[in-house]
Amino acid sequence: MRIILKEYLASLKERGDLDKSVLPNLLAEIGLRVLNTPMIGTRQNGVDIAAVGKIRGEDDERCLYLFCIKAGNITRRDWDSGVQAVRPELNEIRDVYLRTNVAAEHAGLPVRIILCCGGELDETVLMNWAGYSTQNESDRVKYQEWNGDRLADLMMRSLLARELLEEAPRRNFQKAIAMVNEPSACYDYSRAFLSEILEDGLEPSIQLFRLRQAYICLNAVTTWAIEADNLESIYTVSELGVLLCWNMVRAQPRRRRPNKHDQDLSVLFDQFIKLYLACSERYLTKxxxxxxxxxxxxxxxxxxxxxxxxxxxxxxxxxxxxxxxxxxxxxxxxxxxxxxxxxxxxxxxxxxxxxxxxxxxxxxxxxxxxxxxxxxxxxxxxxxxxxxxxxxxxxxxxxxxxxxxxxxxxxxxxxxxxxxxxxxxxxxxxxxxxxxxxxxxxxxxxxxxxxxxxxxxxxxxxxxxxxxxxxxxxxxxxxxxxxxxxxxxxxxxxxxxxxxxxxxxxxxxxxxxxxxxxxxxxxxxxxxxxxxxxxxxxxxxxxxxxxxxxxxxxxxxxxxxxxx
Structure with a gap:
């Protein structure tokens, strides 16, 4: 499972896959509160995602996490220039974001600046990263690298762990991944694991967790199907995901003033719709x-x-x-x-x-x-x-x-x-x-x-x-x-x-x-x-x-x- 997840994360190359789909859900499950996610056309000052809180099992105190996110691997040519330029964005976080964008309630928190990528830091850029982080660290500001291994470990521990993703859905998920070249089999296994994860009668306290599980797994299946050039599977399973997600959302009582749980469910349902629309656009374009x-x-x-x-x-x-x-x-x-x-x-x-x-x-x-x-x-x-x-x-x-x-x-x-x-x-x-x-x-x-x-x-x-x-x-x-x-x-x-x-x-x-x-x-x-x-x-x-x-x-x- 860990190998599957690592390869899936490394394959997330397009804008929005990692920073809008995977990471916000993962951060919410490991104990952080996401403050903002990327928006097209607005200045980010180097920060793709900001979050605050304590990572379960790791942090002793609340921290402000600032993520600089890159797709795939980071190579030497990505360090100073190009679409994935790293150092200019790290400089913006240090020189601009920390001085002007941090809310007063978070001003006194320890800061963790995270260089995050779905793949790995290439060997040729490790010395640059080590030198930069050592030079700019302070008692309050620390630098960390979250690569594909780190993200896969967090997903295994928090979203797809053996004790959380039970044996039946885990096996069907792995079979769906293995059968992405066969549309009917991929659909059947995807329907099986989604139905098992999004079962009826779940307590509200675990509904969000299960929906995030389902969304991450569905994302993995569609990504691998795209890699296999199987557009039939990405269409059918993404549409299925919307229907099964709504089955859970619809059961919530209708309130005049939606609470945070209702709002979070609505956000997740929107993500399922966006995934379907993206997959249907890719399918129909071809x-x-x-x-x-x-x-x-x-x-x-x-x-x-x-x-x-x-x-x-x-x-x-x-x-x-x-x-x-x-x-x-x-x-x-x-x-x-x-x-x-x-x-x-x-x-x-x-x-x-x-x-x-x-x-x-x-x-x-x-x-x-x-x-x-x-x-x-x-x-x-x-x-x-x-x-x-x-x-x-x-x-x-x-x-x-x-x-x-x-x-x-x-x-x-x-x-x-x-x-x-x-x-x-x-x-x-x-x-x-x-x-x-x-x-x-x-x-x-x-x-x-x-x-x-x-x-x-x-x-x-x-x-x-x-x-x-x-x-x-x-x-x-x-x-x-x-x-x-x-x-x-x-x-x-x-x-x-x-x-x-x-x-x-x-x-x-x-x-x-x-x-x-x-x-x-x-x-x-x-x-x-x-x-x-x-x-x-x-x-x-x-x-x-x-x-x-x-x-x-x-x-x-x-x-x-x-x-x-």
């Missing part, structure tokens, strides 16, 4: 953003002769794009007043996602013909994003094309949407043109009712008539339905349990639009438990939608047609 405008480029990149593989991969990518756009659209509204520049950047990101989705659909015709009935999830997320951004007209032709292609596929008996989920069933579908087979393959549908509702806005009278007649002829016994949350959904959905919710089944297009709309509206009015979903109550509708996509639950009709 995939959709770079190649969506090239005809068949992403379809070809699936590297499979099977049409089902291409279809599944492209719809998965579409859903991830849509939920990313929903996140940035929501966050841009959150930061409009407090940080207008950041809000504008998020708005630009949302527009980029919308443009990419249009390009993706235009360049990959398979997205007009969903092979799975639950691809309704991806289609509904795209249309929800379009509605909240006022972009609906851009996607109506695509929606009309899907309605036409899915029913035409029934006529020619070729890859019409099925409720089968097993890969071998999808690979061989359809194996027969008999009505009995279609009745089994399409025993229920959430896709056709969703398309039927939208066709009222999209299609001509003849197109709607053809849609209804084809369904009536080829799927006379299909149960057209919708899913809505119930009172147990908020308890189960965040961990991926799917046996909850209410199913409305009387949505056959043969009844006509008015009756279907009346049934849906009645269900929405009578099934009000969605308003009790913790994420919805907290203004995080996108988190609920992300959980639906992640765990393959249909998007409820509350989000089918909204006022944009």
């Amino acid at each position: 995939t959709a953003f770079g190649h969506s405008n090239s005809l068949h480029a992403l379809s070809t990149s699936v590297r499979s002769r099977e049409a089902v593989d291409v279809n599944l991969a492209l719809f998965e990518l579409l859903g991830r794009l849509a939920i990313r756009g929903c996140w940035t659209a929501m966050l841009s509204q959150t930061f409009t007043v407090e940080e207008p520049e950041f809000a504008n950047a998020l708005t630009d990101s949302t527009h980029r996602v919308l443009d990419t989705i249009v390009q993706l659909v235009n360049s990959n015709p398979t997205l007009n013909s969903p092979f799975k009935d639950d691809h309704m999830i991806e289609i509904a997320l795209v249309m929800y994003l379009a509605q909240i951004t006022g972009s609906t007209p851009r996607f109506l032709p695509w929606l009309g094309s899907i309605a036409q292609q899915t029913t035409l596929a029934l006529v020619i008996n070729s890859h019409y949407p099925t409720c089968f989920r097993d890969y071998s069933d999808l690979l061989n579908h359809p194996i027969s043109a008999e009505g009995s087979y279609r009745a089994e393959a399409c025993s229920g549908s959430v896709l056709y009712p969703y398309l039927f509702v939208w066709l009222e806005r999209v299609a001509t009278v003849d197109e709607k008539k053809a849609f209804v007649e084809r369904l009536g002829k080829f799927l006379p016994n299909c149960t057209h339905q919708a899913w809505l949350p119930d009172e147990e959904t908020d308890v189960h959905i965040w961990r991926g349990e799917t046996y909850h919710g209410v199913c409305v089944t009387d949505l056959s297009p043969q009844q006509g639009f008015e009756e279907v709309a009346e049934t849906i509206n009645a269900a929405i009015q009578n099934c009000t438990d969605i308003n009790e979903i913790s994420a919805v109550k907290s203004g995080l509708v996108v988190l609920f939608l992300a959980a639906c996509r992640h765990y393959r639950l249909p998007i409820p009709p509350h989000f089918w047609l909204i006022d944009s």
Whole structure:
């Protein structure tokens, strides 16, 4: 475990990995109170992180800790100049920070100036460091070096120690690290150790500790997956982390005035979201953003002769794009007043996602013909994003094309949407043109009712008539339905349990639009438990939608047609 952690720390090269993600959580666990963390665009006077307190098991008195943090190894060329210049920042701490930035309540405390790096001090720079620290030490000010070994020891002792990270999660964490080249295995092991660390019913006193454990472990997995160039794993496990973190945060009582525990939980949840956003940006930059405008480029990149593989991969990518756009659209509204520049950047990101989705659909015709009935999830997320951004007209032709292609596929008996989920069933579908087979393959549908509702806005009278007649002829016994949350959904959905919710089944297009709309509206009015979903109550509708996509639950009709 110590070797894994040391290599992980040494690999943290990008700004924000060590100073914003790992070290603040570690310092909080070893007994220090973090006073500030780095902010982009502001002068730090040499200090990346300031903290005060006593390190458990080491300090006899409270000290003021001032950290100068560098990524990876520190070499001789980093001592005086370059991006990682060390001595100029140490001079600033001594000449500026200690004279002007120390609060009065900490003015009399002993000072520990820490040169911190995820790797090691190169042999060529050790003499420089020894000479500098000896020359500038005093009775009050002492210098220390915290390298990867020191940080790994602290993490083992405080966050990931054998007696704290128990055997089962420790083994699954190590397996997740070992399997970063295999996305499905990495996800399964990551889900196992995260679920074990973030178990239900924890006392408030250990919730923060467990969340920090989970965040550090998740950071390690994503970092190693990036090193292995496995972007699939970093996306799936980072999104999973957000959902499981919220499962713990949501259980906290809502107070008018949040206490320190509530605030700390909120900060940790923000860190999980930031990790997900960073991972999704890296994933989409490598995939959709770079190649969506090239005809068949992403379809070809699936590297499979099977049409089902291409279809599944492209719809998965579409859903991830849509939920990313929903996140940035929501966050841009959150930061409009407090940080207008950041809000504008998020708005630009949302527009980029919308443009990419249009390009993706235009360049990959398979997205007009969903092979799975639950691809309704991806289609509904795209249309929800379009509605909240006022972009609906851009996607109506695509929606009309899907309605036409899915029913035409029934006529020619070729890859019409099925409720089968097993890969071998999808690979061989359809194996027969008999009505009995279609009745089994399409025993229920959430896709056709969703398309039927939208066709009222999209299609001509003849197109709607053809849609209804084809369904009536080829799927006379299909149960057209919708899913809505119930009172147990908020308890189960965040961990991926799917046996909850209410199913409305009387949505056959043969009844006509008015009756279907009346049934849906009645269900929405009578099934009000969605308003009790913790994420919805907290203004995080996108988190609920992300959980639906992640765990393959249909998007409820509350989000089918909204006022944009």
